[in-house]
Amino acid sequence: MSETSTASVDREACKGHGRCYMTDPDVFDSDDDGFPIVIGAARTPAELAELDRAVNNCPERAITVVATP
Amino acid sequence: MSELKDAESAEISYDFDIHSPDIADTVYDVYAEMREKCPVAHSPRYGGHWVATKYDTIHEVLRNPGVFSSESVNVPGTIGQDGPMIPIEVDPPDHQIYRKLINPLFSPKRMADLEPRIREITNELIDEMLKHEKVDFIDAFARALPSKVFLALMGWDLGDSEKFNHWADTIVLGEPGADEERATEVRTAAAMEVYAYFAEMIDERADSGDAEDITQILINGRFEDRELTQFEVLNILFLFLIGGLHTVQGQLAHTVIYMAEHPEVRKQLVGDLSLVPTAVEEMLRWESAVCPARVVKEDYVLDGVQLKAGDKILIPFASANHDGDQFPDPDTVDLTRDPNPHIAFGAGNHRCVGSHLARLELRIAFEELHRRIPDYRLDPADPPVRHLSQVKGVLTLPLIIGESV
Numbered sequence: 001m002s003e004t005s006t007a008s009v010d011r012e013a014c015k016g017h018g019r020c021y022m023t024d025p026d027v028f029d030s031d032d033d034g035f036p037i038v039i040g041a042a043r044t045p046a047e048l049a050e051l052d053r054a055v056n057n058c059p060e061r062a063i064t065v066v067a068t069p
Numbered sequence: 070m071s072e073l074k075d076a077e078s079a080e081i082s083y084d085f086d087i088h089s090p091d092i093a094d095t096v097y098d099v100y101a102e103m104r105e106k107c108p109v110a111h112s113p114r115y116g117g118h119w120v121a122t123k124y125d126t127i128h129e130v131l132r133n134p135g136v137f138s139s140e141s142v143n144v145p146g147t148i149g150q151d152g153p154m155i156p157i158e159v160d161p162p163d164h165q166i167y168r169k170l171i172n173p174l175f176s177p178k179r180m181a182d183l184e185p186r187i188r189e190i191t192n193e194l195i196d197e198m199l200k201h202e203k204v205d206f207i208d209a210f211a212r213a214l215p216s217k218v219f220l221a222l223m224g225w226d227l228g229d230s231e232k233f234n235h236w237a238d239t240i241v242l243g244e245p246g247a248d249e250e251r252a253t254e255v256r257t258a259a260a261m262e263v264y265a266y267f268a269e270m271i272d273e274r275a276d277s278g279d280a281e282d283i284t285q286i287l288i289n290g291r292f293e294d295r296e297l298t299q300f301e302v303l304n305i306l307f308l309f310l311i312g313g314l315h316t317v318q319g320q321l322a323h324t325v326i327y328m329a330e331h332p333e334v335r336k337q338l339v340g341d342l343s344l345v346p347t348a349v350e351e352m353l354r355w356e357s358a359v360c361p362a363r364v365v366k367e368d369y370v371l372d373g374v375q376l377k378a379g380d381k382i383l384i385p386f387a388s389a390n391h392d393g394d395q396f397p398d399p400d401t402v403d404l405t406r407d408p409n410p411h412i413a414f415g416a417g418n419h420r421c422v423g424s425h426l427a428r429l430e431l432r433i434a435f436e437e438l439h440r441r442i443p444d445y446r447l448d449p450a451d452p453p454v455r456h457l458s459q460v461k462g463v464l465t466l467p468l469i470i471g472e473s474v
Contacts, residue, residue, distance in 0.1 A: 015420040018177055019410070022346065033169075034176040034425060056408030059416050060132075 004068040005048060006041040007055070013062035020063060024054040041068050075375040076111045076119075083110040085120050087144060087360060087383060090245065093455040097400070100388035109374040112383075115145045115249075118362070119374075119382035124395040124412070126372050127384045130363055131417035134161055137363035137382065139419060143459060144362045144383060145249060148240050149260030154308040155301055157361075157419055163292075164418055170290045170297075171305065174283055177425045183222060187430060190217045191437045198470060199441070203448065206325055206466040207318070210434075212238075215317035218430055219309065223283055225270060236263050237314040241460045260307070267306045271299060313423050316358050317430055319462030322453070323356035324435070326466065327402060329447045332473045334402060339443040342436055348404040349431045353390075354411035355402050358461045360385040361415070386412050387461065444473040 007020070007027055016035045021028035026047065028036045042051040055063045074081050083103055086092070092099050103110050103122045110120045121127050130137045138160050140153070153159055156167035173179065191214060198209050216230040216237070239259035243252025274284040287305060290297045297305075328335040338344055365380040376382065390411045391399045414421035421427070447453065451467040 015417060016172065017414065017416075017420055018425060021177075030177045032176055032178065033172040034178075053407055057410050059410045059412050059414075059420075061410075 003048075004041050004043050005051060005065050006068050007038050007051060008064050008066045009036055009038065010060075010062045010064075013060045014058075015060055015062075017059055019057045019059065020054040023057050024050040027051055028054060073370060073375045074109075074373060076117065076377070076380075078111075078374075081107040081110050081374065083107050083112055083120070084114070085110065085112040085383075086114045087385075088243075088458050090456065093457045093461075096457060096461070097387070097391060100385060100391060104388065104392060109372045115381075117380075118144055119365075119371075119376060119380060121371065121382060121384050122388040122392075123372070124389040124392040127386070127389040127412065128416055129371065130382065130384050131412070131415060131419070134164075134418055136366055136369050138366050139164075139361075140364050141381070142361045142363070144381060145253070147253060147256070148243075148311070149253070149256035149258075150304065150307060151260065151264065152300060152304055154311065155304045156422075157308055157312070161418060166292055167305070168418075168422065170287075170292075171422055174286065175422050175424075175426055180425045180429050183218070183426075184429060184433065186221050187218055187433050188437065190214060190221065191433050192441075195437055195441050201470060203467060203469050206468040207322060207463060210438075211318045211321040211325075211463070211466070212314075214321065214434060215314045215430060218426070219313050222426070223270075223309075224279075229266075232266075233310065233314065235259070237310055240311060241315045241462070242456060242458055245456065245464075263307060263310060264303050267303050268299070270306075271302060309423070312421065313426070315460045315462055317427055319358040319460065320353065320356065320427070320431060321434055322463035322466050323358075323461075324352045324431075325438070325445070325468065326447065326453055326463070327352070327355065328439075329445055329468065330474070331402070332444075332446075334404065335439070335443075335473075337404060338435070339439045342440065344404050345432055345435045347406065347409070349428060349435060350409045350411065351402055351404055351406045352431075353413035354396070354406070354409055355390070356461070357386040357390050357411065357413035359413070359415070359421075360387065360459045360461070361419075362459075386415065442470060445470055446472050446474045 020036050021030050027040045029039045031037050042048045100122050108123045139158055156164050194210050198204050212234045216233040217227050220227045236259045240256050244255045277285050279285055287302045362381050362383050365376045367378050369376045393399045414424040446469050448467045453466040454464040456464055
């Protein structure tokens, strides 16, 4: 299976905790104000697990996993 | 159909006093009982107020600023501030305007630049601790680190850290044991000294011309098309002090108490410092210092309970973070816990703006303390003294260095 996933961040819900880029720096980075930017995708099972961890650690429930276009 | 409960319903009445010294050691049992029996409870204290204790309910309050205003976040209503603390006591839309100005000052990237300086301050404090067999960890480390880091961040004189500690403790605690009137009096007096100090810093730095200087950035800060007033700058700085000092102090102290009493967990951390990031999150969940309040702006039903416009509600983050419906095995510390979406820094618009700095301080402190002092223990003859209040903390923490239980 060659599924590739990335993240979509609900900008209304996100309050800049930073848990996503702390947890999965391959997919998320921080902008100058501390809000996340999506910079990558997850391909391998290990990478997909890291992305899931980022989703589940978000205290605002602001992240969804989406298939890369 | 179940009937709505309200402030008159006896079954959800609970005599909860957030400032009571009597429950400082047992508040987690109190919260557990409240989550079980009356997850939205009415306390008769301080003129009557609500207390929500479940994770989902507190989340609902935090995420709904239209109903749950931050115009007053304290019970009783003042800690000595002159006007609203900015931006924690400001609602949308003004809140976002202030946050846009303040967020970059505490961004992870800006905080990362402070890391070497924080590590240096941390190690100076540890050098001093290592000269003694027994220290009061509060004086020797937990109070000193956040105040020195705050002064370093501001570029102010680190020699003033003791003054800052005194002010922050007084404003948070009032006068332990004193009545409400006296507590408000000492808080107000301390707050006035803080404002005077800040006003002096503003005067000194008004023309410094240093584009990176935080005081300068605030002085030149704008609220839409006008400059910030001195009153606004003072109330932003006041919040930096209240938000940044006593909170980190309590977090450090609670962590050291836990690690002293649980050598097996401490040894796990000492043996693998790569656990520090998740350990920091777990200890934030385990002991969340802050218990803010909100003002209900319109009649609202929260978890089957009728709240009325004008009511006040306390939302202890510590209780949310011990809710078994959100965290499996919530009363066990697991340094590798994942996921751990705790709300020690709140949630919603008012998420703690200093959270990135707090995390950095905690990470460096956890690393350096456990690298250099792998063994420490409490003194059974001289146990730590905890306090409650809206920022839970520890007053004294006698610690024996170099020994383990």
